[in-house]
Amino acid sequence: MPNTIHIPTPLRPFTDKHESVEVNGATVGELLADLTKRYDGLRKHLYSDDGKLRNFVNVYLNDEDIRYLQREQTPVKAGDSLSIVPSVAGGAPTSAEATVGNPPAINPRAIADLPTLSQDEIKRYSRHLIMPEVGMDGQRKLKAGSVLCIGAGGLGSPAAMYLAAAGIGRIGIVDFDVVDFSNLQRQLLHGTKDVGRTKNESAKSRLNDLNPHVQVDTYETALSSQNALQLFRDYDVILDGTDNFPTRYLVNDACVLTGKPNAYGSIFRFEGQASVFATAGGPCYRCLYPEPPPPGLVPSCAEGGVLGVLPGIIGVIQATETVKLILGIGEPLIGRFMIYDALRMRFRELKLRKDPECPVCGTNPTVTKLIDYEQFCGLRPEPQQAQTTGAAVNDWEITPVDLKKKMDAGETPFVLDVREPNEYQINKIAGSTLIPLGELPRRYQELPRDREIVTQCKMGGRSAKAQEFLKSVGFTNVKNLRGGILEWIDKVDPSQPKY
Amino acid sequence: MALSLSPGINEEIRRHGAETYPNECCGALYGGDGVVTASFALPNTTEEGPRRRFLVRPQDYREAERRATELRAELLGFYHSHPDHPARPSQYDLDHAWPFFSYIIVSVRGGTPEDMTSWRLRDDRSTFDPEDLVVTEHA
Numbered sequence: 001m002p003n004t005i006h007i008p009t010p011l012r013p014f015t016d017k018h019e020s021v022e023v024n025g026a027t028v029g030e031l032l033a034d035l036t037k038r039y040d041g042l043r044k045h046l047y048s049d050d051g052k053l054r055n056f057v058n059v060y061l062n063d064e065d066i067r068y069l070q071r072e073q074t075p076v077k078a079g080d081s082l083s084i085v086p087s088v089a090g091g092a093p094t095s096a097e098a099t100v101g102n103p104p105a106i107n108p109r110a111i112a113d114l115p116t117l118s119q120d121e122i123k124r125y126s127r128h129l130i131m132p133e134v135g136m137d138g139q140r141k142l143k144a145g146s147v148l149c150i151g152a153g154g155l156g157s158p159a160a161m162y163l164a165a166a167g168i169g170r171i172g173i174v175d176f177d178v179v180d181f182s183n184l185q186r187q188l189l190h191g192t193k194d195v196g197r198t199k200n201e202s203a204k205s206r207l208n209d210l211n212p213h214v215q216v217d218t219y220e221t222a223l224s225s226q227n228a229l230q231l232f233r234d235y236d237v238i239l240d241g242t243d244n245f246p247t248r249y250l251v252n253d254a255c256v257l258t259g260k261p262n263a264y265g266s267i268f269r270f271e272g273q274a275s276v277f278a279t280a281g282g283p284c285y286r287c288l289y290p291e292p293p294p295p296g297l298v299p300s301c302a303e304g305g306v307l308g309v310l311p312g313i314i315g316v317i318q319a320t321e322t323v324k325l326i327l328g329i330g331e332p333l334i335g336r337f338m339i340y341d342a343l344r345m346r347f348r349e350l351k352l353r354k355d356p357e358c359p360v361c362g363t364n365p366t367v368t369k370l371i372d373y374e375q376f377c378g379l380r381p382e383p384q385q386a387q388t389t390g391a392a393v394n395d396w397e398i399t400p401v402d403l404k405k406k407m408d409a410g411e412t413p414f415v416l417d418v419r420e421p422n423e424y425q426i427n428k429i430a431g432s433t434l435i436p437l438g439e440l441p442r443r444y445q446e447l448p449r450d451r452e453i454v455t456q457c458k459m460g461g462r463s464a465k466a467q468e469f470l471k472s473v474g475f476t477n478v479k480n481l482r483g484g485i486l487e488w489i490d491k492v493d494p495s496q497p498k499y
Numbered sequence: 500m501a502l503s504l505s506p507g508i509n510e511e512i513r514r515h516g517a518e519t520y521p522n523e524c525c526g527a528l529y530g531g532d533g534v535v536t537a538s539f540a541l542p543n544t545t546e547e548g549p550r551r552r553f554l555v556r557p558q559d560y561r562e563a564e565r566r567a568t569e570l571r572a573e574l575l576g577f578y579h580s581h582p583d584h585p586a587r588p589s590q591y592d593l594d595h596a597w598p599f600f601s602y603i604i605v606s607v608r609g610g611t612p613e614d615m616t617s618w619r620l621r622d623d624r625s626t627f628d629p630e631d632l633v634v635t636e637h638a
Contacts, residue, residue: 009564009574010597044624045598056595058557065557086560088577089545090592090602091523091552092584233583233609257521259551259583280551280591354548361548368521 003076005035006083014041020081028061029072031082046084056087091280092259114140115169121213125167138327139167143213145326146170148235150223150251152203153177154301154311155241155265157189159319163239164207164214166323171207172235174219175199182499186308223247225370228254237322239263241315243301245292246373252277252285253370256361263322265314270307272314272340275333275352276321278361282334287355287362292377303458310342396467398454398479400488407431413452415481418466423458427485427496437462444473456481456488458499501631502575502601502617504535509634513612515540516580516605522549525579527563528601529572537570538578539563552591553579576601583607586614588627596620601630 002022007015015021023034032053036043048054059066060083066074076082117125117139128134134142145168149156152175160171177199179190187199194202200218207216221227223242228250232238238260240251248266255262255278262277264285278284317338324330337350360367398406406413415432417424424434435443437457447453453475455463460483467480481488489496504512515524525543530536541563545554555563555577567574577600581587586606588596596602598620605615618627 008560008597009567010599013599041622060557083561085557086555086597087557087595088525088555088560088597089553089595090525090579091545091547091589092550092581229609256550259521281547356546361550363546363549 001078003031003078004081005031006081008084008086010086011042011045011084014039014045026075027072028059028066028069028074028076028082031076032059032072056089058085058087059083060085111137111140115143116140117143118213121167124211124213128167133329134327138329141326141328142167142323143169145237146172146235147237147239147322147326148172148174148231149239149241150174150247151241151243152187152189152199153183153241153243154186154267154306155315155318156203156239157187158312158315159239159241159263159265159322160203160207161189161210162316162319163322164211164216166319167211168214168323168326170215170217170235172217172219172231173200173203174221174223174231175203176220176222186306186311188312223250225250225373228370229258232258232260235260237261237263237325239265239318239322241265241318245377248285249292249376250370250373253360253367256284257368257370261325263318263325265311265318267306267310267314268301269304270310270342272310272342274314274317274321274338274340275336276325279325279332279334281354283352283354284358284361286360287358288337288352290355290359303461307342310340313340313342396478396480397460397482399482400491403454403481403488404492411452413454413479414448415454415456416447416463416466417456417485418462419457419485423499426499427489429456429485429488429493432456437466440466440469444470444475447475449475451477453478454481455479457484459484459486501633502533502535502603503633503635505635508535508538509615511538511540512578512603512605513615515578516582516607516612517610519543519549519580520607520610521582523551523553523580523582525553525555525577527555527566527577528575528603529567529570530575531573535575536572539566541577550582551584574600576603578603578605580605580607580612583609586616588618592618593620593624593627596624596627598622598624602627603632 002024004020005023006020007018012019021035023031025031025034046053046057061069061074062080125139128139129136147163147168149160149171152173163171179194179197179199179202181195183190184192189206190202198220200220204216204218207214219231232254238251238255240262242248242251252262261279264277265274321333324332335352337352339348356363359365415429417428417432417434418437420436455466455478457463460480463484464480467478470478486498489498515526523543526538526540528535528538541555541559543549543553544556545552564574581604584606586604602618603615606613615632617630617632619630621628
């Protein structure tokens, strides 16, 4: 006795408009086979090329999804009916994912619309052109492509240089810094002659020299919650070369909100990390780290140092992933977190999953617009007044000038330097005592309880942590030296070297 | 092949796209003979991130077909939005497409609906072909 199969609207043109069809067989699979035997046009819509039911084709036996029964092996009895029920799915393309379909002119990635290459460019890119994975069409995709580098420092340098050389059509750079001697150990975009120039100017002239066919757009500004979305919209890929947590979270969230992939990299001392975040269906930085570390716990490169060659490796991984995303080739570093250890010369790879609970890219996101990332990362906002007048405006910090005045007036605050011994060798405040931050929990008993203590480090981050710790163990009169030894040298003692 | 919409339905689809921005919206299209006479918003139940995906579950699809019977109209297809992306089908759209349905895509940039296009799966599943989308004048 035949069973009935209900046919959904879009498949009825193949069944002579019948809403249901009578078929024979002992299992679900046999009924479907009988159906496709009679109406062959259905086959390619129900089954993929390897003969499996497509994942958006749902088959119900009476009211049960056969996935929860024995799938196609599920036996059928007289009177059972089958229903084919579509899942309707789709979505916006990622830049790694080509759009499909004919004409409409707007598609910047339709091959016919890609920019052509001049004779000069063909000569320049010949080593790309002879590889079928790139070829003429791929090189034209690169030319049509655009990348926004956040920062023209350690990571931004190698990344932007290789991207320019590879023929990316437009490179944007967001930086507001000036080239300093201490940058030259690793930031190869800038040379000795560039010290004192803005990093943007220096980067632009270096990149134009490498490849005059590249349009370099510079943004002399700090990336912020106010400008990030607008900046990101005009680019295909965002390359995160930032050195601090607030900007890293800002870049991640803005990438998720604008749907732009984030070619991520970070470096510290001898270790680097890289991944590709915020692609469609892939994890974002917050799936890995939903919350930033407490302020001061993880030192920046300026505080902890970085091996000069390290950003070369990591920045070039970021550039490689960017090129792959634009070409749409290979296996991108999505859902994988690469960790590189320069001392052991080892790469490790961690699997990353998209977190359905992720506050920004999860199923029910709680972050739907950009927030105050300084506050999110627990950094105390710098009071406006302090920046202009140089006076301390609260009771938890002291400026170098005020500290000097106190010392000159004969007061004897206990200056606690919480840096590492090798930093202490470079410069110090005369009369200060060195206890590295890591040793403080077992050595704080050495500190006087009856004197004012001023904690100090290189820039004020670690010393704020030390100050917090001392308060937690009962010290009441503790101030943090604002701006650390660097501001001390700028404002009080320019005779000492800076690092 | 052309699909025509009344200005009211055109507005409804665009508004739905703007309301759900930065997430994708989706809904069903009803009518007959190339004329959309009704649209109906559906929940986007994707678990892959609604900013770039939409999913109409089988139970909602069944409901959509039932509604067609009630309306005495045909289920003509579905619409969805592409937040901050062009109104062109993605590879993912193609991989999940059903034949004979019209797929309307509205591009929503920064919360403002812009281009709207309509597409049909080619019979060999190789690609989408555009179909003219005509917004009719007020009667």
